Amino acid sequence: MRLQHEHVAVERALAEIRAGRPVTIMDGAAAVLAVAAEGLDATLAAEFGALAAGTARLVLPAARLRRLGLERARPGVVALPRLDPARIERLTLALDATIDAPVSPAVPLDDVALELARLALVLPAMVLAEVAAPDAGVLRVAASAIAAYRAGEVQRLRIVGRGPVPLAGAPDSEFVVFRGGEGLRDQVAVVVGRPDLAGVVPVRLHSACLTGDLFGSLACDCGDQLRDTARRMAAGAGGIILYLDHEGRGTGIANKMRAYQLQSQGFDTFDADEALGFDPDGRRFDFAAAMLRQLGVTKVRLLTNNPVKTDALRTAGLEVVAEERVFGRQTAANLRYLSAKRDRAGHAIDIKPPPDQA
Structure with a gap:
């Protein structure tokens, strides 16, 4: 029951952080x-200052510090003598x-605060201060519970509903x-046809992409890959297509739109994320392996261009018997995106030169 209580406390802390309210992170006596x-x-700065003791600090990840001109491999802390928004x-x-x-x-509690922001x-930028009154009505959450949350979500992964959905082409x-895993929404396994679950199952790990999957954005190839795979x-x-709550390579839709704005100013997809403080790819796929196991799958033919997904499933103990490439449209709007994935993340993508360069 104690572990369940700590898990619920983290879920509540996530809601507080997303609502712009402070939480108290506990680590023993600290x-x-x-x-x-x-x-x-x-207004929020004044409310925060009334609850805080001493000088506040801004915790920034290494990626954002590099954008600010400091070559750092670890997060850092900037003192805030005054809470100046x-x-x-x-x-x-x-x-x-x-x-x-x-x-x-950064000290360990700073790292934990950044993990809370990512979750x-x-x-990934947090304002911290010592607590003037620990029982001031602010939600309290244990640092150890935040650090263990991702692994706990994999263990808590469970099927909560299923039903037939006829798809165009499938x-x-x-x-x-499934409930659990990553992100803030449920995960979905789309079982296409009647695959032999005891044999080698064709599988795609598809990260949710609202812009491409639903609206047909020309800035990526996600929607094409999703529908072509199903067909x-x-x-x-x-x-089986695992539709995973990994919007924006794990940053969420709001940060993805911030990155899109930067891309419209000339950044590539990875530089845009770094400017916002994110690593090149914040996704984890251990829970995807857990989903497959719950469905009875142990051997897969993985439909992917991304070597990280292959390595993740193998590390999780699944047998990746073969890989198969997945292709989408190449457009003038997604050429730079596809090139960045190929050149900077090692994706196996063949890019055709534009007609005027052929």
């Missing part, structure tokens, strides 16, 4: 007040910002809904 840097306005926003988001004060190494799918399909599985012996 405690810090933490609030997301994004959306910190004068404009300064915090500048250090957190502005493209032309430079570091304006000494940066101290909440907000910008009319004999079933959706199996290929239906035309063959069937297969």
Whole structure:
């Protein structure tokens, strides 16, 4: 029951952080007040200051520090003698910002606060301070519970619903809904046809992409890959598409749109994420392996261009018997995106030169 209580406390803390409210992170006798840097306005800063003791600090990940001009491999901390929302926003988001004060190494509670931000799918930048009164009505959560949350979500993964969903090009399909894993929504296994689960099953790990999957965005190839995979599985012996809550390579839809705005200004997809403080890819796929096991799958033919997915399933103990490439449309709008995935993340993508360069 204690572990279940701690898990619920983290879920509540995620809701508080996303709502712009502070939480208290506990680690033995130590405690810090933490609030997301994004959306910190004068009112919230005043409320935070009333609950805090001593000087506050801004915790930034290494990726954002590099954007600010510091080559760091670890997160760092900037002192905030005054809670100035404009300064915090500048250090957190502005493209032309430079570091304006000494940066101290992050301590363990700082790292935990950044993990809470990532789990909440907000910008990875947190304002922390010592707590003036630990029982001031602010939600309390254990640092150990935050650190263990991702692994716990894999262990808690379970099927909560299933039903037939006829798809265009794959009319004999079933959706199996799992609770747990990554992100803030349920995961879905789309079982296409009647695959032999005891044999080698065609499988695709598909990260959710609202813009491409639903709206047909020309800036990526995600929707094409999703629909083509379903049709290929239906035309063959069937297969399974795992539709995973990994929007924006694990950053969430809001941060994905921030990155898209940067891409419109000339950044590639990875540089845009780094400017926001994210690593090149924040996704984990251990829970995808757990989904497959619950469906009775142990051997797969993986439909992917991404070697990380292959390695992740093998590390999780599944047998990847073969790989098969998945293709989408190449457009003028997604050429740079596809090139970045090939050149910077090792995706197996053949890119045709534009007609005027052929």
